[in-house]
Amino acid sequence: MDEQQFERFVQEVAPLESVTYWLTQFEQAKSKQIQAMINVALLYKQHKNYDEMYALLDEATLMEDPYAFYELANCYFESLGNRGNEQLAFELYERAALLDHADAMNNLADMYFNGEGTEVDERKAFEWFTKAAHVGVAEAKYTLGIMYEQGIGTEQSDEFALQHYEQSAIEGYAEAMYRMGMIYFTGELGQKQNTVHAFDWFLKAAEQFHVDAIFNVAYCYEMGEGTTQNEENAIHYYKQASMLGDYEASNKLAGIYELRKSEQANKWRKKAIEQFNNEEM
Template identity: 30%
Template sequence: LEEAAFQLQQIFRIDISIALNILGIESMRAGHCRVAFTCFKLAADRGYSKAQFNVGLCYEHGRGTEKDLEKAGFYYCQAASSRHPMAQYRYARYLLQHGPGSLWHRHHQAVALLEQAAGAGITEAQAYLGVFYLRGLQPQEKKGLKYLLQAANSGDAQSRYHVGVCYEQGLGVQQNVAEALRHYRQSAAAGNRQARERLRA
C-alpha cells in the first residue's frame, strides 16, 4: 500500500497522506473495506484531517474494522480540531450522545462545533441546530428558524417541513398560514411524509 501511495505521490506530486486517503477512498468504492481502513489510518496517523474523518466513519459504521464509537469519537475529534466541517458535526453528535465529561461541558462544546459546521454549510448541522434551538431547554425560536431556513434552502425536506411548522405556529416568525402551506407543499414535493400528512389535515 505504501508503495502504491508513493507511486501515486510521484505521479501527481501530492503529499503521501493525500495519496493514501485517495487510495482508501478508491478501495472503499471497490468494496475493499479493510484495505481502505488501512490507507485511511496510515494517512490519519500522519495528521491528515480528511483521513482522520474517514477513520472515524470506519469505526462508527464498522467498515474495515470493528465498530468502536469511542475510537470514532477520537478520530472525529482529531479532524474537528483541524476544522474539518463534517467532522465537527459528527464529533458534536458523538459528544451529545456518548461523550465523556459533564453534560454541561459536552453540550456547550457540541453547540460550538455544530455552529462552526453549520457556518461552513453542513446541512445536517444546520438542521440539527434548527431543531435544537426550537426545542431546547431555553428555546431560541428566531435562531432555530434561521438554521432551519439554511438547511431547507440546501434542499433538506425535513427542515422545510419544520419551517412550515414555524410559520403555522408563529415560532420565531409572525404566524402566517399561507406561508406555512407553501413550505409544507415544497417539503411534500421533496418526499416528506409529515408534510403530506399536514397538508391532508
C-alpha cells in the same frame, strides 16, 4: 491505455475544448507527476473506467501521496467496479490520515465509530474526529457534538456538545444547522426555548435542501412559531418537502386544502399514501 487510446477515450467523454488539457495531464501522469495521475484517475472514475482508475491510483500510492491514498480508499469503500474492501479502505484512510489528509481523518473516525473495516473503537473515533475538527472539517465537529451529547468515547458534556454543533453550523454543515434549530425549538442542552433562533437555523438548513428543516420551516410559518404566520409560505415549503419525498408534508398539504374545501386535498392525500408506501418498501 496508451496515448492514442486515451485520446480516443477523451474525445468521447470530454468537451472538445478540454481535450488538449487532458492530453497534457496524461503525459504528466506518465512522467509520474502526482496531481496529474490523480486527475486522470478521477476522470476514469467519473466515466466508470474502473480498471484504469485502480491501476493509476495504485501506482500513485507508491509515491506516498495522501491524496492518492484517500482517493483509492474511497474507491474500495464505495465498491467501485465490484471491488469493495472495507478493510483495505480503512488501511488506506489511515495512511492518508497519518499524512494529515483532513477528510481521511474524518472517514477513518467514521470507520472506527461504525466498525467498518475494523472493530468499533469509540475512543479512537473520538480522537480522529477531534483531529479532523482541528483542521476544519465541519462534519467532524457535528459528530463530536453527538459524541459529547451522548457521552460516546468521551465524558458527556452539554456545553461541549453545543459548542461543536454551533461551530459546525456556522461553517455551513446542514445537519448541524438543523440540530441547532431543534435545540432552540425544544430548549435542549441547557438552552432556553427560542423559536426565533430555531426558525433562523431551520431556514439556513432548508437553503441546503435539508428535508426535515424544510418541513420545520413550513410548520413554523403555518403555526406562527418564531416568525409571522403565513399560510402561503407554509404551503410553499411543505411542497418543497413533499417534492423531496416527505409524506408528512404531503399530509399537511392535504389538511390545509381540506380546510379550504379545495379539490387539491385528495391529490395530496393520495401522494402522501404513495410516499409512505414507498418508504416502507
